[in-house]
Amino acid sequence: MFLPFFQLLRDHGLPVSLRYVLEFYEALERGLAPDLDRLFVLLRLIFVKKLEHFDAFEQTFAAYFLGSEHDCSPRLSREFWESKAFRRWLEDETRRGALTQGDFERLPLEELLRRFWEVAAQQAGRHRGGHTWVGTGGTSPFGHSGAESKGVRACGESVHRSALKVIETRRYIDYAATAPLRAENVRQALAALKHMVPAGPATELDVNETVARSSRNGGEIDLVFRRELRDRIQVVVLLDNGGASMVSYIDVVKLVFARMRDQLRDLDYYYFHNCIYGCVYSDPERRTALLLHQFLRRDPETRLILIGDANMAPAELLLSNGAIDYFSKVRVPGREWLLRLRDRFPRSVWLNPICRGRWAQESSTIRSVGEIFPMEDLTLSGIRRAVEWLNTGGTQRLRVGPSPRRPIAASLSKQS
């Protein structure tokens, strides 16, 4: 009954390990999920470990157990109706006299399902070591048989209002990995960025040296301390603050990096407009210039983060006199400068506030810049990938989990 649900979770980007599955069945045996609300809480505790997966989990749960939002009439799927477990339960109940024929027609669907679930949960507890849920064809009540499985459908006024209501509010959507960077999820972005600084312990008693020195002193104790070096990473942020398109992002970016200042002592900001032509500016008004060939003298281990929308007239990037500043005497095309930067600083990434889906539509320069620097967008998963890239020295692109491609309800209806 639950295996298709686990598979669905995997399809929507949640890492599911066999360990969790076993733990879940153990919890079922102990009777920790007597009603749907507790089942929801238990599943979430065991399977979801990161904040950005919460929303996907809730939607999957709603779609699988409570029916998709497109359905408006409560109905049970045929498989469920005809499944052995449900029928057996019906027979038992009728035999016991708890459920008469009249009841069966009169009782609302929710009540039936609630009763059924209570009994089923108890049964799971009683069968120690002999799982009747897993793999035994036909016993699972919820239509478990490969492609046909739909889960219990009884939506709208659902079996347990509280669980559905909570899910409908979608409390966690702001934290999902594909949400754009805003003040709410800045904290999460920060958590990802702080991985960039490895730190080591500070002072340590060097016992061996102490013992050696003390023995040489004829027994007079001489304590020797050593200090381990901390790795200091230098990060430089080059920010495109020209043009109306970037204005809305400046505040958020500044907020993120302002918080980082506590962690990273060596964080420098420079500014440019659209593209880099021979110099970068150390003030937001772009008056104080720092020539690029001086900038290129920095340590090649410096991490470089360029933030901009990479959206400019192709001429600016490719023509030798394409610099946006009319009076500029620079005769090297913008692309050249970017290449020089990339060659000097292999650990560099470009972060683009425009979301990934729109890159192809916005401008061809985005793709051109994307060929020079690895480009990610300013969502949580984009920043994570960018940080992974910076940490691994630019040698491998790490995929941070499969990204969901279809909305969850649609994918369920496709199965039917």
Add this chain to the structure above:
Amino acid sequence: MQFFGTDRYYLNSELRDIVNIAIAMERPLLITGEAGTGKTQLAFEIARALGLDLEEARCKSTFKGEELCYVYDTVLRLNDSRFSTGDSGRDVNNIWDYLRFGPIGRAFQAERLCVLLLDEIDKTDSDTQDNLLDVLEDGSFIIREINHKLKARQRPITIITSNAKRELSDPFLRRCYCHHIPFPTMEEMTQIVRLHYPQLPAPLLDAALPTFYRLRQMGFEKPPATGELLDWLGALQLDGAARPAERGRILHLGTLLKRTQDLLKYKGREARDS
């Protein structure tokens, strides 16, 4: 063993179920959330409600995993070997006299079940967290110097809190149950305030809460949290104020907004609106 909340701590039903499941399955519970949402308080209240001892470990960035378990005092032993006169009661030849146990070590050695709190674990390095992995999994750690494995007599109820300042490593997350406490809604906040200030007049509270939530939406660098709200209400109550704002200016703003930038930003907005 079930936990149902106490008179001093507001517990919503979801969190109650989660705590009880974690206790039943004997798994550590990792709680994340904004500052002031009652994460640390939860552990204290569990200990109080169930009548158990609490071992607390306030994690600092210099902590190594071993320190939380035990510390071997080499300097003292060196000193005793040279200068000891024997009346300190410690035997230089016996290493057990020089092993001091940290919170995890003490929790594992306790006779009765106890609650173990690892506060703000995200302040430590990921190395420390990796070192704690098998401690959490098995309930045992090895004393390196004598190669002795110390196993927990009873697995303590472990609560780990994190401010989500730094990301926790995946293997660490896999071994815990994770729960994120969202910021309380207005109804929940009302109940929380009522627990702390039962005598607060209702009109004041009804006026103050929307103001508070509005302030949170304004995008300050450090938005006010539950702790600040309680301080502010306390100040208003002491002051005997009937309303939270006079002529458009919020009283006792300093208890809500702590950063200079935020205060200036707010004053600027106030000046613009008035």
